[in-house]
Amino acid sequence: xxxxxxxxxxxxxxxxxxxxxxxxxxxxxxxxxxxxxxxxxxxxxxxxxxxxxxxxxxxxxxxxxxxxxxxxxxxxxxxxxxxxxxxxxxxxxxxxxxxxxxxxxxxxxxxxxxxxxxxxxxxxxxxxxxxxxxxxxxxxxxxxxxxxxxxxxxxxxxxxxxxxxxxxxxxxxxxxxxxxxxxxxxxxxxxxxxxxxxxxxxxxxxxxxxxxxxxxxxxxxxxxxxxxxxxxxxxxxxxxxxxxxxxxxxxxxxxxxxxxxxxxxxxxxxxxxxxxxxxxxxxxxxxxxxxxxxxxxxxxxxxxxxxxxxxxxxxxxxxxxx
Amino acid sequence: xxxxxxxxxxxxxxxxxxxxxxxxxxxxxxxxxxxxxxxxxxxxxxxxxxxxxxxxxxxxxxxxxxxxxxxxxxxxxxxxxxxxxxxxxxxxxxxxxxxxxxxxxxxxxxxxxxxxxxxxxxxxxxxxxxxxxxxxxxxxxxxxxxxxxxxxxxxxxxxxxxxxxxxxxxxxxxxxxxxxxxxxxxxxxxxxxxxxxxxxxxxxxxxxxxxxxxxxxxxxxxxxxxxxxxxxxxxxxxxxxxxx
Numbered sequence: 001x002x003x004x005x006x007x008x009x010x011x012x013x014x015x016x017x018x019x020x021x022x023x024x025x026x027x028x029x030x031x032x033x034x035x036x037x038x039x040x041x042x043x044x045x046x047x048x049x050x051x052x053x054x055x056x057x058x059x060x061x062x063x064x065x066x067x068x069x070x071x072x073x074x075x076x077x078x079x080x081x082x083x084x085x086x087x088x089x090x091x092x093x094x095x096x097x098x099x100x101x102x103x104x105x106x107x108x109x110x111x112x113x114x115x116x117x118x119x120x121x122x123x124x125x126x127x128x129x130x131x132x133x134x135x136x137x138x139x140x141x142x143x144x145x146x147x148x149x150x151x152x153x154x155x156x157x158x159x160x161x162x163x164x165x166x167x168x169x170x171x172x173x174x175x176x177x178x179x180x181x182x183x184x185x186x187x188x189x190x191x192x193x194x195x196x197x198x199x200x201x202x203x204x205x206x207x208x209x210x211x212x213x214x215x216x217x218x219x220x221x222x223x224x225x226x227x228x229x230x231x232x233x234x235x236x237x238x239x240x241x242x243x244x245x246x247x248x249x250x251x252x253x254x255x256x257x258x259x260x261x262x263x264x265x266x267x268x269x270x271x272x273x274x275x276x277x278x279x280x281x282x283x284x285x286x287x288x289x290x291x292x293x294x295x296x297x298x299x300x301x302x303x304x305x306x307x308x309x310x311x312x313x314x315x316x317x318x319x320x321x322x
Numbered sequence: 323x324x325x326x327x328x329x330x331x332x333x334x335x336x337x338x339x340x341x342x343x344x345x346x347x348x349x350x351x352x353x354x355x356x357x358x359x360x361x362x363x364x365x366x367x368x369x370x371x372x373x374x375x376x377x378x379x380x381x382x383x384x385x386x387x388x389x390x391x392x393x394x395x396x397x398x399x400x401x402x403x404x405x406x407x408x409x410x411x412x413x414x415x416x417x418x419x420x421x422x423x424x425x426x427x428x429x430x431x432x433x434x435x436x437x438x439x440x441x442x443x444x445x446x447x448x449x450x451x452x453x454x455x456x457x458x459x460x461x462x463x464x465x466x467x468x469x470x471x472x473x474x475x476x477x478x479x480x481x482x483x484x485x486x487x488x489x490x491x492x493x494x495x496x497x498x499x500x501x502x503x504x505x506x507x508x509x510x511x512x513x514x515x516x517x518x519x520x521x522x523x524x525x526x527x528x529x530x531x532x533x534x535x536x537x538x539x540x541x542x543x544x545x546x547x548x549x550x551x552x553x554x555x556x557x558x559x560x561x562x563x564x565x566x
Contacts, residue, residue: 050409053565075411082409086402088332090339095332102328103410147406 001064003028003155003185004049009058011044011209018044020209021058026185026202028154031177033200033217034189037310041209042189043083046159049187050080062155076104079153081161083189085144089133093124093143096132097150104151114150121176122146137164145173149180156186162195174199193302196220207310217302223309224300227274230281231258231298232267235291239265242290249284251275264293325412329420330427333394337428342393350386350432357382358439370447375439376457376533380497380525383468388489390428391472392482394421395560400480404564414557422473422553429465433458453535460532463545464525468493470552477559493525500524 002025011019019041026032036042047053049060051071060067062074088096097118101111119125122142127135132143141164148156161177162170170192177186177199190196196203196217203220205213213220221227234242239257247255251271259266271277278297285292337343354375358364362374398404407417443449472489479485498504500521508517521527528541 047405047565052405052409072411072413075409078409080406080409082402082405084402086406088336088403089401090336091332095335099328099332100410102331103325103412105324105411 002026002061003030003063004187005059005061006045006049007059009045009048009060010056011041011048011053012056018209019048019055019206022206022209022211023058024204024211024214026155026187028183028185029181030202031181031186031188031200033196033203034187034206035191035193035196035203035306036189036206038191040207040310042206043159044209045206046080046157046187046189047082050078050082050157051075052080052082076151077154079148079151079156081144081148081158083159084163085141087132087140087143087147089131091132092129093119093132093135093146094128096143097146100147100150106151114152118146118150121149123172138166138169141165142169142173145176154184156180156184158186158188160189160191162190162192170195193306196302205306205309212309218299220305221300221302222274223305224302225253225270225274225308226268226298226304227300228271228276228278229298229300230269230271230278231294231296232269232281232285233264233292233294234267234285235293236260236263236265238288238290239267242284242288243267245284245288246281249277249280251277251280266294268298325410326416326420329407329412329417330424333421333424334427337390337424343428346386346389347432347435350382351435353382353386354378354436354439370443370449371535372439372443372449372454372457373533375436376461376529379461379533380464380529383465384490384493384497387429387465387468388472388475388486388493390425391469391489392476392485394425394473395477395556396479396482396485399477399564400482404560408560408564414560418473418553418556418560422470422549422556425469425473426462426466429469430462433462433465450535456535456537457533460529460537460541463532463542464529467496467525467545467548467552470549470556471496474552474556474559477556478563496523497525500527 004026006025007023009019009022022045024032034042034046044053048055049062049067051067051074054068063077065073065077067074091099097115098111101115106114119128122145124139124142124146127139132140135143141161145158145161148158162173165173174195177188180186188199200217203213203215203217204211213223232242243255243257246252246267246269253270253272256268256270257265258268269277269281282295285295357378358375362377364374367374395404398407440454444451471492472485475489475492476485495504501524505517505521508520528544531538532541
């Protein structure tokens with residue numbers, strides 16, 4: 001049984017088709033990164049899984065419970081951080097977490113223990129007695145996170161959990177997500193592509209409500225035209241010669257100059273169809289005797305793939321999968 | 323039950339964690355005092371009862387109750403916490419039944435704080451205290467009716483001011499539904515049965531006997547049905563509007 005199973009999910013608001021035929025599964029141990037431009041339907045999909053919105057068509061099951069037939073059971077299993085981390089501003093984090101614990105049926109000494117544990121995990125100790133509305137954005141987000149993990153849910157759905165955090169806080173949240181990932185199924189949505197690399201085991205890209213890519217982050221990077229490209233820094237005196245020579249190699253698509261500084265020219269050699277050209281390039285460097293400063297293989301640029309997939313996109317429901 | 327209680331507690335505390343509660347209570351007590359002693363002629367009547375106190379409650383509630391109920395759902399929708407609340411393992415009915423009694427309980431606290439007037443009338447004369455108790459119960463029931471209307475309207479908008487204004491208008495119609503101002507609108511075309519039915523919706527009509535100390539089962543049924551109806555409408559309003 002998958003922890004989360006989404007089948008042919010559709011949602012329309014009047015004439016607007018917000019989500020169209022999205023299917024995927026998430027298992028315990030997986031962190032699914034949900035990518036897509038603003039307004040792509042990420043939040044709408046997450047809201048449907050969390051039981052806030054009813055799907056127009058399709059089904060969502062969480063730990064075997066259908067979200068329409070058994071919404072309360074589903075909500076018990078899920079920890080959900082809504083977009084923007086809405087909170088009751090007039091409450092203190094202490095009062096708020098206490099409220100969440102009570103609604104979730106965590107009582108007595110277990111409640112005290114669990115709140116203390118989460119507060120320590122998320123570093124909320126210093127603000128427990130301040131009104132939430134007076135807290136910084138980073139603290140508010142963390143209170144939202146604390147609320148989502150308080151009942152130690154099997155399934156975590158976090159809508160932009162690191163939005164508005166500073167780099168240290170982002171790092172903390174990612175570490176926390178990775179630490180929790182072992183025995184949970186987690187979905188996070190994000191705009192930040194480095195985050196996908198940092199925490200996700202699976203990724204999905206949606207745009208205009210449609211699923212455009214499904215695979216691991218490595219597979220996503222492999223979609224890049226720069227996947228397996230080689231960046232080469234050599235003395236500028238040999239640059240013209242090297243460009244001509246490398247461009248003539250069979251598996252090479254083209255060679256670009258990406259920077260000239262202090263007598264060094266940096267070239268990017270892009271392969272045809274992501275073929276591996278490292279060996280061919282290093283051979284050429286050795287036999288031609290160019291003054292070599294750096295030779296490095298690119299993994300592929302997620303931002304470029306993201307742009308490619310979401311702006312051009314496959315047509316007629318065809319999905320990029322690897 | 324457990325989560326309804328948690329929501330109730332949170333909601334009631336929310337009133338007291340902002341100045342709203344204190345402002346409301348002070349103004350409520352101040353105005354009841356003015357109405358009772360000046361407009362109601364409490365002393366001039368020379369009678370040991372609280373009728374001058376109770377008779378103005380419908381008018382007082384008309385403006386004060388929507389001020390309590392306006393935030394119930396509109397604030398949740400505006401701040402987005404409705405998404406948080408509705409993704410907790412809580413059913414819609416439980417959420418409504420947590421929030422409404424909190425507002426009602428708050429009103430009850432404000433009403434209970436009018437006790438000095440009860441002490442006054444007992445000091446000055448020898449009133450029928452059961453009649454006074456009946457008056458308080460009736461007043462509270464009527465407040466519940468106003469609150470249920472306000473709670474439902476509050477779920478229809480994100481804007482508390484709009485919630486307030488529309489609630490006042492609807493409560494006003496309910497107060498006056500036995501009067502020509504409302505009935506004339508229907509008299510021309512609606513069948514007599516409907517006009518009579520609308521007339522019987524009047525808060526004033528149902529409150530008039532209670533405030534004199536007579537608790538009629540029909541009046542209690544009226545107010546509880548009214549509350550039930552508006553709370554049911556409230557769940558539908560939340561369900562259809564929560565995501566927009």
